[in-house]
Amino acid sequence: MKPIRTCIIAGLLGLAASAMAEPPAGEASRSTPVLPAWEQLDQAQRDTLMQPVRDRWNASPEARQRMLRHAERWQQMTPEQRTRARQGMKRWEDMSPERRAEARVLYQHMRQLPEGEREALRARWKTMSADERQRWLETHRPRE
Template structure:
């Protein structure tokens, strides 16, 4: 003899199938869901790594993280795309070229506009060996964290 299914039992039995279908529909949709449409588990999946990084950071690194978030929020979509491209390029630079870039950018930040433009033009004309030598003579200050220039 079978028992009639209650509404709760029916939902509990159908939930895995509904989730599977729902995930397939999300995967096929043209754009990812809005934040409010994410499940608590999906939100946790996104936030968890940031929480861990925040909790393990010192006060200076936390301030740096907040400043990056403020700058990101103020960017236009085009600026964000350019930033993503730059981050992707940075990840694929060899360590010696990263050090050269750190040295160049730290120096550029200290110069007035005209001198900054002149250094950029001079940098473009340098050979790889000249760039290595310049970076060795003009090292970047010690890094605050383990990320980016």
């Protein structure tokens, strides 16, 4: 499931594309379009941006609390933290299903560890061979 911010970013990219395709009358096209502030968007543009969020909100009542927490957390992030989060989302989207499964196992295990042990495992993980990582994952995979 894509995060809310991905949907909003996609909407903004759509606005950017339309702004680049149709420069205002009498004005030459620019290499970088200047997008308006939210308050300057008309209602149709706002609806276009918000529709994916509205659809997800209505389709998943059980996920609403999580969606709201994510949006609130996003608002508290610094620009650098948001950049890192976007990079992490991109990395996740580019992973194969197998790599995602491995990442989930590692994450679930690491979140239970104290900070010192977590850092030690991160350092050890970087030095492990592919076979060693696979054995570690098999040992620590949750039993269903």
